[in-house]
Amino acid sequence: YLNPYYGPLQITATGGTLTMTAGPKAVSWPLTHWDGNTFAFAPEGENANPGSRFAVAFDPEAGSVTVEYWDESGLGTFTR
Numbered sequence: 001y002l003n004p005y006y007g008p009l010q011i012t013a014t015g016g017t018l019t020m021t022a023g024p025k026a027v028s029w030p031l032t033h034w035d036g037n038t039f040a041f042a043p044e045g046e047n048a049n050p051g052s053r054f055a056v057a058f059d060p061e062a063g064s065v066t067v068e069y070w071d072e073s074g075l076g077t078f079t080r
Contacts, residue, residue, distance in 0.1 A: 001065055001078035009065065009078045020056060020067075031056055043069055 001009040010021040011031075018031040020041060031039035037058040042048075054069040063080040070076035 001080055003075070003078040005075045006070055006078070009067070011065065041069075 001011070003009065006022065007024075008022070012019050012021065018039060019028050020031055021028040029041040029043065031041050034040045034055065037060065039056045039058075040053045041056055042051075042053050048069075054067070056068070057066045059065070064077050066077045068076065
């Protein structure tokens with residue numbers, strides 16, 4: 001997936017687990033199923049409050065995924 005502001009986002013499936021990888025340092029986060037086509041991840045670092053979880057919503061018809069954590073300004077949608 002690609003986003004003009006954030007760059008590439010890779011989703012991989014390994015052993016029944018989804019992982020999201022993004023950023024220039026290729027940081028990876030495991031995704032846990034939430035509901036339907038929506039998964040959740042827990043960011044780490046100074047910008048994330050401990051215990052925070054954010055939605056990662058897949059839209060198969062549009063070929064896109066929206067990461068709630070980066071979508072506050074409407075820039076969190078990545079497309080194929």
